Amino acid sequence: MGAGRGTGTTRRRALQLVAGASLSALLLAGCGGGGGGGQAGGGSTQTSGVTITVALAADPPPKAALDDFTKQTGITVNWVNIDWDSLQTKISAAATAKTYFADATDVDWSRVGQLGKLGWFYPMGDYLDVESMKADMPQLASFTSDGKVVGIPYDASFMVTTYNKKLFDAAGVTKEPTTMDEYTAALQKVKAKGDVEHPLDIPFAASEGLSTYWYETTGAFGGSVLDESGKPQFTDPGSPGYKAAQWMVDAMKNGLVPPGNINVTDSQGQQTLMAKGEVASIFSDYSGTVGTLYDLPDQSSVKGQVRYLATPGVTGPTANLSNPDGVGIPKEAKYPQAAAKFIEWFTSEQQQVDFAGVNGPEKAFTAFPIPSRLSAVEKMTASGNLVYGDQLSTMLEGSKPVFPGGAPTWYPQFSNAVYTNLHAAATGSMSVDDAIKAMGDTATKLSSGQ
Secondary structure (H helix, E strand, O other), rough: OOEEEEEEEEEOOOOOOOOOHHHHHHHHHOOOOHHHHHHHHEOOOOOOOOHHHHHHHOOOHHHHHHHHHHHHHEEEEEEEEEEEEHHHHHHHHHHHOOOOOOEEEEEHHHHHHHHHHHHOOHHHHOOOOOOHHHOOOOOOOOOOEEEEEEEEEEOEEEEEEEEEEHHHHHOOOOOOOHHHHHHHHHHHHHHHHHHOOOOOOOOOOHHHHHHHHHHHHHHOOOOOOOOOOOEEOOOOOOOOHHHHHHHHHHHHHOOOOOOOHHOOHHHHHHHHHHHOOOOOOEEEOOOHHHHHHOOOOOOOOOOOOOEEOOOOEEOOOOOEEEEOOEEEOOOOOHHHHHHHHHHHHOHHHHHHHHHOOOHHHHHOOOOOOOOOOOOHHHHHHHHHHOOHHHHHHHHHHEEEEEEOOOOOHHHHHHHHHHHHHHHHHHHOOOOHHHHHHHHHHHHHHHHOOO
């Protein structure tokens, strides 16, 4: 979910939009100072009998799960939900000002290079046995900077393509598209059928989810965004990144994408468009959304209709890009030891199996795509309770990072240039060529340290 989707989250990335009341609560929490002594940064070593603030871009897990954690540890969790983009701003502002923000918060795959360099989070190895986690958490490497683990991945999120089979079938699309040309033609057929006027969701709001969508589309056209030195690979009109941007903007201009999507984020598109049958496909969705959103009757009106599609490429299905979310402990946390206990519980195999909905929908964590632990994925697949588990396992096996050399320390500035300019191109206020040039110039400048 990260950013990527955050990247953001992804997702990856922004999973939920927060109400004003939640923002107020977070700002009030940020006014507090550090706790009792002994810990670097003024944090207390106390655990039992304390309340910790956990700030993530998601609705909280089921209340029963958090109550059970409190019963086990004596630690009460004050969960604060804030959208992914605002969350990154709050993390940076609090760290820069050395003020308390939260005891545990988001560490996105795209921010690891930056956070590691700046030293804003405690090394998780100071609190947990990260060595013992490595074999069971393949994406732990994505959260390691200069040999130190900055956060613990709590999901194995990767970008996927989803489609509403009922709407595709009704339009006469009986064979799953495997190439970008076939996929585009299928969307045009669905539009022509008229059950939905605009069949494709692209989150064109100027936020991280738009950057993430472009990365996945660039991969589908057969390329990568940056090389290992951070140099742009998308400025030539014949390059995959250029073609991806053109395809996305054309989809808006040609009516495949709803006009209102110019202000829609990734999470809004999932919840209010795909889950309500208002669109027929999301090219860059998040792994796990079928089981944790589209098949949940209280949140969706398309239960049983949405499927994963092997992401179409130039000549056939292509690899999916990873965008896992992690959780870490800021240096100004009041209760870092208690936060570590929470993270250990939150990322445990048992909780991951529960959060994925294996043991019943009442235990599902809506914002949770796929466990970061292989053991949890294996349990889910073996039980038959991971919705389309075989497909997802195959996609996860073949998934690859967005950036071959890891996310650069200047990633936030680059992503900002990506989503700002792609948004402008979608509104028609600049050409795709000018948008790509601005994005390329930014990457060149940042990678050269200018």
